[in-house]
Amino acid sequence: MLDLKLYNTKGGVTEVMPRLADAEADVQSLVEANMETLLGVRFLATEYSTGPVHGGRIDSLGIDENGAPVVVE
Template identity: 60%
Template sequence: MKQLKKKDFKLEKELQSLVEENLQKLFGITFLATEHSTGQRYGGRMDTIGIDENNYPVILEYKRKKSEYN
């Protein structure tokens, strides 16, 4: 792993790809899926799904800026 220079991501997907490619190194999480649909009932998707070292599911949601929380 190497330290990266500070960088603003133009798209949320850029940050998501970087994290997904390094999930194991950064957080000890095994990658399972990206952009997994929550189905018609909930009408959304989970950005990244993984399994941690204790075999618990981990869901990551990315936001490029604070205003995206709403």
């Protein structure tokens, strides 16, 4: 297991203690709100339907700098 430490650098350097999200929706909202910063991807849609043939949905849909779709599940 990789022991990756996280730090907050505002007003000094302090270690950030990891925690589980209360719900997947919390993580999804965080990623969508920061998709450009985290992934370099422009956010387009949440819970995007894949249509009647596939009958599913994409959690988060974005587009990269080349115009290619990016799916975040």
